[in-house]
Amino acid sequence: MVNSDSYIKIENLSISYEEDDGGRTSVLKNISLDIKKGEYLAVLGHNGSGKSTLAKLLNMILEPDEGKIYIDGKEITDPNMTEDDVFELRKKVGMVFQNPDNQLVATIVEDDVAFGPENLGIPSAEIRERVDEALRVVGMSEHAKGEPARLSGGQKQRIAIAGILAMKPDCMIFDESTAMLDPLGRRDIMNTIEKLNREHGITIIMITHYMDEAARANRIVVLDDGEILMDGTPAEIFEKQDKLRECGLDVPQCVGLVHSLKARGINIEGECHTPAACAEAIIAALNKRDGKN
Amino acid sequence: MKSISLGQYYAVDSPIHRLDPRIKIVLAVLYIVIVFLCSNIASMALLLVSALVIVLASNIPIKIVLKSVKPILFIIAFTAIINIFWTKGEGAPLLDLGFIQIYSKGIVNAIFLVTRIFVLIVGSSILLTYTTTPISLTDGIERLLGPLKKIGLPVHDFAMIMTIALRFIPTLMEEADKIMNAQKARGADFTNGSLIQRAKALIPILIPLFSSSIRHALDLATAMECRCYRGGEGRTRMKILKCRASDILALVAVIAFGVAIVCINIFAAPYLPF
Numbered sequence: 001m002v003n004s005d006s007y008i009k010i011e012n013l014s015i016s017y018e019e020d021d022g023g024r025t026s027v028l029k030n031i032s033l034d035i036k037k038g039e040y041l042a043v044l045g046h047n048g049s050g051k052s053t054l055a056k057l058l059n060m061i062l063e064p065d066e067g068k069i070y071i072d073g074k075e076i077t078d079p080n081m082t083e084d085d086v087f088e089l090r091k092k093v094g095m096v097f098q099n100p101d102n103q104l105v106a107t108i109v110e111d112d113v114a115f116g117p118e119n120l121g122i123p124s125a126e127i128r129e130r131v132d133e134a135l136r137v138v139g140m141s142e143h144a145k146g147e148p149a150r151l152s153g154g155q156k157q158r159i160a161i162a163g164i165l166a167m168k169p170d171c172m173i174f175d176e177s178t179a180m181l182d183p184l185g186r187r188d189i190m191n192t193i194e195k196l197n198r199e200h201g202i203t204i205i206m207i208t209h210y211m212d213e214a215a216r217a218n219r220i221v222v223l224d225d226g227e228i229l230m231d232g233t234p235a236e237i238f239e240k241q242d243k244l245r246e247c248g249l250d251v252p253q254c255v256g257l258v259h260s261l262k263a264r265g266i267n268i269e270g271e272c273h274t275p276a277a278c279a280e281a282i283i284a285a286l287n288k289r290d291g292k293n
Numbered sequence: 294m295k296s297i298s299l300g301q302y303y304a305v306d307s308p309i310h311r312l313d314p315r316i317k318i319v320l321a322v323l324y325i326v327i328v329f330l331c332s333n334i335a336s337m338a339l340l341l342v343s344a345l346v347i348v349l350a351s352n353i354p355i356k357i358v359l360k361s362v363k364p365i366l367f368i369i370a371f372t373a374i375i376n377i378f379w380t381k382g383e384g385a386p387l388l389d390l391g392f393i394q395i396y397s398k399g400i401v402n403a404i405f406l407v408t409r410i411f412v413l414i415v416g417s418s419i420l421l422t423y424t425t426t427p428i429s430l431t432d433g434i435e436r437l438l439g440p441l442k443k444i445g446l447p448v449h450d451f452a453m454i455m456t457i458a459l460r461f462i463p464t465l466m467e468e469a470d471k472i473m474n475a476q477k478a479r480g481a482d483f484t485n486g487s488l489i490q491r492a493k494a495l496i497p498i499l500i501p502l503f504s505s506s507i508r509h510a511l512d513l514a515t516a517m518e519c520r521c522y523r524g525g526e527g528r529t530r531m532k533i534l535k536c537r538a539s540d541i542l543a544l545v546a547v548i549a550f551g552v553a554i555v556c557i558n559i560f561a562a563p564y565l566p567f
Contacts (some may be wrong), residue, residue, distance in 0.1 A: 017523035039432040042393050059519055059520070061515060061519070077414065083523070087521055089519050090518070090519055090520070094519070094520075095516075095519045096514075097512065097516055099512060101464050101509070102509050102512035102516060103457070103512075103513070103516040104460065105460060105513070105516075105517060105520075106428070106460060107302075107427075107428050107456070107457060107459050107460045108428065110531075111428075111532070112530070114530075114531035115517075115520055115522070116520040116521060117529075117531070118528050118529055118530055118531060119520060119522045119523070119528055120521055121528060121529050122529055123529060124529055124530060124531050124532070124533050127529065127530075127531040128531055131531060132422060133395045147463075148460075163520060164520070167520065167521065213511065221300065
């Protein structure tokens with residue numbers, strides 16, 4: 001029986017790839033993970049840590065060698081899964097990929113957003129509503145009749161998000177969806193993701209190797225060499241700077257700064273994982289010190 | 294690179310632009326049939342008038358329309374000349390050069406043929422390519438051929454292939470441009486040398502372009518599967534094409550025109566000189 005609290009439950013999951021020389025390389029080793037409904041989870045790891053493989057397993061693009069995955073109480077690794085079951089799963093768990101160009105199907109923005117709901121067999125009037133709503137949520141309503149080819153990378157990625165959103169999923173997986181974007185596009189996508197989580201209650205799993213992006217999540221899972229190295233809130237994770245550095249990751253700049261200041265005897269309080277929060281905390285700490293002097 | 298327009302679509306608003314793409318395809322087919330029904334001077338005159346009406350109703354400048362005829366001017370001229378010289382008519386030839394005789398029937402035939410080809414090209418390109426975007430044309434074809442699904446023809450798959458091909462043209466062009474610049478930066482020369490040398494210089498562009506298209510295709514297939522795509526079955530559409538009064542009116546007008554041509558052929562033809 002699956003805990004009613006957890007939306008995704010992963011038990012002892014392992015997967016390996018066959019190499020050209022016939023040997024097998026382990027990508028994920030005996031991973032167990034519980035993801036709650038409405039959670040905003042970042043999966044962090046450097047290249048080859050197995051984080052993208054994990055995402056693909058959750059959407060049945062890949063199948064594990066061993067272990068079980070339950071989504072919304074249903075075991076998706078069940079060998080008796082039918083094509084219809086996979087269809088139902090993908091309705092609940094949407095996925096946004098890295099390259100926006102390779103996700104868009106139609107030559108007109110609104111037609112592309114409609115692609116998913118059309119596949120679900122939804123009546124046309126409701127598709128229309130869902131498309132308009134999804135485009136509004138990602139802030140692309142004014143481009144509804146435009147061509148994706150004329151949009152920027154960040155805008156295209158927002159269209160891809162709208163395309164998934166229009167299918168009304170419970171959970172969205174972002175597989176390094178900001179990796180190909182410029183800083184402005186990245187910021188747009190991060191804001192959109194946060195909005196989806198906060199205002200629409202969508203469970204978010206964000207695969208990334210950017211620390212500052214992971215810092216904005218509620219919970220971070222650090223993957224290293226196919227194993228879960230750390231699991232906790234951003235504050236707990238960034239506390240262990242040395243452990244992060246060991247697996248080739250670095251803390252966000254502002255966290256590093258606070259650590260250095262603390263080492264110099266400036267007493268900074270509170271969590272400061274974003275530049276704005278960090279600035280506030282430093283000002284508060286400096287004022288306090290000056291007040292004492 | 295981004296301003297590239299697909300096909301000949303001319304973006305203005307007109308009664309013809311607003312017609313249902315399915316109706317436009319049917320109209321184009323009907324019109325082509327009518328063109329071949331015209332065989333005497335009265336029907337030819339009427340045909341020219343109809344072509345003029347279509348051009349005016351489409352709001353497309355005549356200059357642009359004439360451009361579509363330009364590529365086939367040679368064919369038109371060639372068939373006209375063949376007709377003039379090789380048609381054997383009755384009675385005395387208009388001109389007898391010994392090895393060649395020109396009869397009045399040949400000249401009439403040539404004029405009719407030129408008119409037909411001209412109207413055929415202008416009419417069908419205005420009804421279809423000039424006033425309909427490639428995507429709605431594909432859509433129209435899919436829905437018109439819908440009944441053929443019953444006999445097992447993959448109509449939906451065909452339309453999906455067309456849509457994706459259209460969608461990826463700008464992406465691949467952008468990519469070709471990037472690869473070309475990358476090869477130029479490595480000293481590739483695309484502009485000098487013999488024809489064969491220049492053709493060979495294209496190989497370093499084509500191979501990366503092929504491999505990247507395959508990568509695009511793989512990624513796209515995964516993304517489409519993740520969006521629950523599993524073929525045309527059980528699929529609904531957001532935009533439902535609706536036949537409006539204007540569509541019916543256009544259909545009626547073209548059918549009436551066809552009937553008029555047939556009537557001329559039957560009743561008036563015996564009294565016409567040609």
